[in-house]
Amino acid sequence: MKEEKLIQKWLDGELSQEEERxxxxxxxxxxxxxxxxxxxxxKAPEFDxxxxxxxxxxxxxxxxxxxxxxxxxxxxxxxxxLIIGFLAYTFVFQDSLTEVSTQIATSENxxxxxxxxxxxxxxxxxxxxxNHWKQKREVQLKGExxxxxxxxxxxxxxxxxxxxxxxxxxxxxxxxxxxxxxSCYGGLVEVTxxxxxxxxxxxxxxxxxxxxxxxESISAQTPxxxxxxxxxxxxxxxxxxxxxxxxYNIKVHLxxxxxxxxxxxxxxxxxxxxxxxxxxxxxxFNLTYxxxxxxVSIxxxx
Numbered sequence: 001m002k003e004e005k006l007i008q009k010w011l012d013g014e015l016s017q018e019e020e021r022x023x024x025x026x027x028x029x030x031x032x033x034x035x036x037x038x039x040x041x042x043k044a045p046e047f048d049x050x051x052x053x054x055x056x057x058x059x060x061x062x063x064x065x066x067x068x069x070x071x072x073x074x075x076x077x078x079x080x081x082l083i084i085g086f087l088a089y090t091f092v093f094q095d096s097l098t099e100v101s102t103q104i105a106t107s108e109n110x111x112x113x114x115x116x117x118x119x120x121x122x123x124x125x126x127x128x129x130x131n132h133w134k135q136k137r138e139v140q141l142k143g144e145x146x147x148x149x150x151x152x153x154x155x156x157x158x159x160x161x162x163x164x165x166x167x168x169x170x171x172x173x174x175x176x177x178x179x180x181x182x183s184c185y186g187g188l189v190e191v192t193x194x195x196x197x198x199x200x201x202x203x204x205x206x207x208x209x210x211x212x213x214x215x216e217s218i219s220a221q222t223p224x225x226x227x228x229x230x231x232x233x234x235x236x237x238x239x240x241x242x243x244x245x246x247x248y249n250i251k252v253h254l255x256x257x258x259x260x261x262x263x264x265x266x267x268x269x270x271x272x273x274x275x276x277x278x279x280x281x282x283x284x285f286n287l288t289y290x291x292x293x294x295x296v297s298i299x300x301x302x
Contacts, residue, residue, distance in 0.1 A: 096131035102143070105249035107225075112139075116155065117148040121174075121225055123246040144174040146223050161208065162193035169202075172223040179239055180208040185221055209236065224268060231268040240265045240281055241298065247271045255299040257287075 102108050102124050110118040110126065113133040120126045124143020129136075137155040149155045151168030161180035164173055169187025174180070182191050183205040191198045191206045196213055200206050205218045216233070224231035230243050241252045248271070267284070269277035278289045278296065288301045 097127055097129050099125070099127040101125050103249075104246050112137075112150075114150045114152055116150045119146045119226060121145060121246075141173055142175060144172070144176070144225070146170075146172045146226055162191060162196075165190045165192070170222075171200075176239060176242070178210045179235070180206075182206045183218055183220075183223060185223075205233075207233070209234075225271075228271040229268050230271070232265050234264045234266055237263050237265050237281075237285065240269075244269060244277060244281065248274050248277070249294065250274070251295045253295065253297045255297050257298060257300070 100108055100110060100120055102120050102122055104123050106122055108120045110120060112118065112128065113130055114137065116137075118126065118139070121144035124141070124145060126139065126141055126143070126145060128139040137153055138158060139156070140158050142160065145157075147155075147157070147166075148170050149166050149168050153167070155166050155168070157164040157173050159173065159175040159180065161175050161178070162182075164171065164182050166187060166189045169189060170185040171187075171189050172181075172183040172185070174182075180193065182189065182200060184200045184202050186202045188202075189200045191200055193208060193213070196206075196208075198206055198215065200215070203217055203219070205216050207214050207216065220231075230240075230247060232240055232243075238254075241254070244250070245252045263285075265281065265284070267280060269280045271277070274291065274296075278291075281287075282289055282298065286301050287298055290297045290299070
């Protein structure tokens with residue numbers, strides 16, 4: 001114990017001369033001197049808190065950047081998969097879409113995959129997906145068309161103003177702007193709009209014009225336009241002139257004329273005689289007309 005105290009005091013530089021002589025007499029004194037001599041070269045590293053903090057922050061930012069890059073890479077892969085899926089969907093479905101757009105003053109007959117027949121009136125759009133026909137008999141229509149549907153699963157005509165569903169019958173669908181008319185000539189059809197669902201038997205016609213709905217009886221066996229004549233019941237006069245323009249490929253100009261919703265036309269006009277057609281429309285309203293090439297002006301009679 002005395003030896004340890006002497007060494008401790010020696011290291012602390014507190015030995016007296018007598019204690020120093022006593023320590024030098026110890027057997028391990030020379031070894032203690034070597035250890036003390038070497039220890040002075042050992043030094044604890046200096047700790048720079050600011051530099052260390054900066055390095056830690058830099059490492060954290062690097063880890064965040066790596067994480068962000070990994071997230072963006074994953075997001076890019078997901079986006080690529082979605083884009084490929086969308087392109088595949090577009091290719092499969094759009095590529096198989098059969099579209100028909102009839103020109104003014106023309107009509108077109110179409111035979112569907114189940115041998116249903118469609119006669120598309122002038123200035124109309126008609127489309128169906130042939131690849132999915134067996135699973136879903138559905139067509140799109142903007143304009144007017146007459147259908148003779150083969151018997152089978154439900155057949156649906158989709159228009160912007162409502163749908164018409166049947167399983168096999170004959171009917172006509174007209175959708176122009178705010179006019180939606182369905183005429184049933186055989187069997188039974190279901191008409192669905194935003195507010196109505198109606199079962200329409202043969203000899204009945206559903207009409208929705210500017211939001212007002214009505215079901216009336218009809219005596220015709222086929223739509224009049226198939227035979228070259230446009231027939232109207234309480235139809236806004238402006239729409240009658242629009243149909244005239246479609247059937248004759250003309251531009252109709254209403255000179256200083258305005259027509260409110262109550263001014264309607266009940267009657268018909270032929271598709272093969274413009275003068276006769278114009279008289280049928282204008283005379284009941286005390287109007288007259290002037291033909292200038294492919295342009296027709298409608299004015300009040302003097």
